[in-house]
Amino acid sequence: MTSDVDAIVVGSGPIGTAVARRLAESNLQVLILEAGAAITNPPGSHLRNRPEVQNDPDGYFATVARHVTAPPELPGAIDATLLGGQGVLWTNNCPRAADFELPDVLSADDWNHWYNDAENVLGVVQQPTDDSKTGKSVCRRLDENLTAAGRSIRGLPFSGRELAAESIYYNAPADILAEASDEVRQRITLQPDTTATRLVHSGDRVTAVQIKGPGSAESRIEAPLVILSGGAIATPRLLYVSGIRPDALGRGFSCHSLLFAQIVLEEDLAAARGEKDISPRYWIPPTRQAPWHLQVMRDTCPLPASEAVDNPHRLLEFQGFVAVESRDENAMLITDDGGMEFRFSLSDNDRSRMKAMQADVEQLAALLGPWRKGCEPTWVPSGSHLMGTCRMDSSRGPGVVDREGRVHGFANLYLGTIGLLPTPISVNPTLTALALMLRTCSEIVRR
Numbered sequence: 397m398t399s400d401v402d403a404i405v406v407g408s409g410p411i412g413t414a415v416a417r418r419l420a421e422s423n424l425q426v427l428i429l430e431a432g433a434a435i436t437n438p439p440g441s442h443l444r445n446r447p448e449v450q451n452d453p454d455g456y457f458a459t460v461a462r463h464v465t466a467p468p469e470l471p472g473a474i475d476a477t478l479l480g481g482q483g484v485l486w487t488n489n490c491p492r493a494a495d496f497e498l499p500d501v502l503s504a505d506d507w508n509h510w511y512n513d514a515e516n517v518l519g520v521v522q523q524p525t526d527d528s529k530t531g532k533s534v535c536r537r538l539d540e541n542l543t544a545a546g547r548s549i550r551g552l553p554f555s556g557r558e559l560a561a562e563s564i565y566y567n568a569p570a571d572i573l574a575e576a577s578d579e580v581r582q583r584i585t586l587q588p589d590t591t592a593t594r595l596v597h598s599g600d601r602v603t604a605v606q607i608k609g610p611g612s613a614e615s616r617i618e619a620p621l622v623i624l625s626g627g628a629i630a631t632p633r634l635l636y637v638s639g640i641r642p643d644a645l646g647r648g649f650s651c652h653s654l655l656f657a658q659i660v661l662e663e664d665l666a667a668a669r670g671e672k673d674i675s676p677r678y679w680i681p682p683t684r685q686a687p688w689h690l691q692v693m694r695d696t697c698p699l700p701a702s703e704a705v706d707n708p709h710r711l712l713e714f715q716g717f718v719a720v721e722s723r724d725e726n727a728m729l730i731t732d733d734g735g736m737e738f739r740f741s742l743s744d745n746d747r748s749r750m751k752a753m754q755a756d757v758e759q760l761a762a763l764l765g766p767w768r769k770g771c772e773p774t775w776v777p778s779g780s781h782l783m784g785t786c787r788m789d790s791s792r793g794p795g796v797v798d799r800e801g802r803v804h805g806f807a808n809l810y811l812g813t814i815g816l817l818p819t820p821i822s823v824n825p826t827l828t829a830l831a832l833m834l835r836t837c838s839e840i841v842r843r
Contacts, residue, residue, distance in 0.1 A: 401427040401585070403621040404605050406592045406634070408440065409481025410555075411812045411830050412625030413569035414517045417576050418837040420583040427619065428584065429607060431591040431626075432478035435463060439588075440480035440570035442488075450563055457698040460485050467629075469738035470779030473651060475629045479588045480569040482627065488555040488566050489691065490520045490827040494682045497719070497821045498828075500791050501799045502835070510831035515553070518830065519567045519575070523551035524558060524677050525693075530709050531676025533665040534692065537763055542680065552679040552691060553827075562674045595622065595638035600807045621808050621840065625833075628782040628815030629728070629736070635786065635796070635803070636730040642796045642804055646728035649784040650820040653742070653750050655716040658697045658771035659761050660705055669707035676712070680760075682822045688753040689822040690760075691715040698776065703769035712764065714757045714773075717781075718749045719820035722792070728785050740778065750775070781825050783817040788832070790818040801836030810836055 402424040405416045416426040436443055443449060449456055463485065464474040476482045492511050495504070502510065514520075525531055535549050542549055555567040573581055589610050596604040596616060604616040624631045632646050667673035675694035682689050697713050705711055720726070721743050729737045742750075754773055761767070787795040795818055796803060796811070803809040812833040814825040821828060 401425045401619045403427070403623065404429060404617060404619040405623045405625055406605065407481055407625035407627065407630070408479055408569055408586060409625060409627065410483040410486070410518065410569055410572065410826060411833055412481065412623070413440070413483065413572045414830055415623055415625060415812050415833055415837060416584050417517070417572060417580060418834060419840070420576070420580045422841045424583065426584050427617070428586045429590045429592050429605070430479050430481070430586065430588045432476070433588050434479040436480065436484050438570050440484060440568055440573070442566035442568035443484050444566045453696045454698070456696045466779070467736060467738050470651070470740055470782065471777035472654065473629065473779030473782040475627055479586070483569040486826065487695070487824065489824045490515065490518060490553045490555050491679055491681065491689070491823045492553070493821040493823050493828050496684055497682065497819070499788070499817060499819045501788055501818065501832070506835070507831065510835045511827065513834050514827050514830040517572060517834065518555040518827065519557070519571065520553050520555050520827070521557055522553050524554035524556065524564060525674045526551060527558070527674055528676040529667045529673045530661070530665065531678060534661070534676060534712065534764060535678060537665060538692070538760060541760065541763060545685070547680060547683055547686060549678050549680050549692065552677045552693065554677060558674060562672050564674070592626070592634060595634065595640065595809070597638065597640070597806070600805060602806060602809045623810045623812050625812040628785045628813055631811060631813045631815050632728060632786045633730055633734050633736065637732065637734045640803065644787055644793070644795045646730060646785050648722045648724045648787070649726050649728060649782060650720050650722045651778065651782045652780040652822070653718040653720060653746065653778060654776050654780045655714070655754060655757065655773055656697060656699055656776055657714045657757060657761065657773040658699060658701070658768045659712050659714070659765045660768050661710040661712050661765045663710065665764060666707060666709040669709070671709070673709055686756060687822060688749060688756070689717040690757065697771060699771040699774055701768055701770045705768065710765070711768065714761055716753050716757050717822050718746065718753050719822040720746050722784055722820055781814065783814050783820070783825055785815040786811055786813065787818040788816045792818055800839045801833060810840065812836065
């Protein structure tokens with residue numbers, strides 16, 4: 397099937413949608429293929445903007461579980477096929493990686509430039525809950541301890557905005573498109589319920605994308621440019637079943653070991669019961685001495701609380717992220733029919749950092765209040781924020797794509813996913829991956 401599109405983007409998550417918008421801003425006709433259907437109204441908007449979800453934040457994990465799958469070996473590495481991708485489910489937290497963790501694929505100035513661009517596209521607010529009375533009290537209590545150790549606590553950059561009703565609005569792919577002009581949106585076609593089953597290629601070019609809709613026979617769509625943004629699992633799987641199998645594909649990935657805990661704040665640190673106060677959202681950035689990422693906020697807690705708290709302002713979570721080392725022993729093995737097996741283990745260094753971070757959380761939490769019963773520090777299943785499954789070239793070695801995001805051996809095939817991050821970073825990875833992809837878009841347009 398021939399088409400009149402200039403580019404096909406496989407995947408409708410935040411990165412795929414942002415790529416489509418950027419290419420359409422350069423007068424390209426773009427088709428977005430999405431394997432799933434809409435679960436929100438308007439399509440591609442965030443599930444967490446629903447009133448019933450906002451009113452029950454701790455029930456959110458059960459809600460998300462209905463819409464995702466995960467490999468049994470890495471139950472934290474979720475994959476989603478729905479309109480808007482994981483962008484209708486994500487936490488929206490968008491901190492920048494620490495300078496000492498940034499992949500050495502861009503200069504410091506270039507990283508700053510593309511981070512600025514990515515923050516603009518995602519609508520990132522640097523201080524999303526700056527008016528939180530509870531948050532200010534928590535920051536004052538922790539600040540002296542952190543400053544003495546050369547650390548800091550600050551607002552957690554967030555893709556969204558504060559609402560007048562002491563709540564926040566979560567941006568999603570629908571909002572990325574809504575910010576574009578009518579002319580740009582008219583150049584983008586979103587086709588849900590359409591699975592990309594294989595890339596057809598000849599020589600150094602992808603000539604077509606083979607697709608299948610619900611209950612239909614397979615067909616092909618041709619386009620001179622193809623960008624895969626189907627996530628860190630679906631993207632390498634599509635490459636492999638298409639016979640595109642660089643040595644680095646699926647090997648040496650990283651992810652986050654994730655710790656959850658919830659405390660009951662001392663009464664004088666929290667807003668009074670019934671008082672209007674937006675929930676705090678702060679973070680403690682990683683340092684060389686404490687190379688992990690801590691989020692200090694009232695957001696969601698998956699742990700089974702067994703203690704009632706009559707003032708919700710007194711609840712506060714610590715969420716801690718340790719970046720797992722990239723080792724070739726950690727591998728995503730794919731079969732010809734798309735089956736997968738993950739081989740994964742923690743290194744001694746991983747376990748050492750996890751132990752140190754938990755001690756750090758316990759020390760900081762002791763300054764604020766006791767653990768809520770049932771919500772003591774708990775490590776959740778491995779695999780959160782899977783990165784590096786289709787990594788970019790770096791000083792670490794050759795990857796699946798070059799430093800412009802182009803798949804080796806191909807002139808018109810690019811990747812846009814957190815799977816291309818070549819080295820571990822301890823912060824939420826979406827912003828960093830989008831910064832790289834926006835640079836790739838500039839190279840595509842230049843070519």
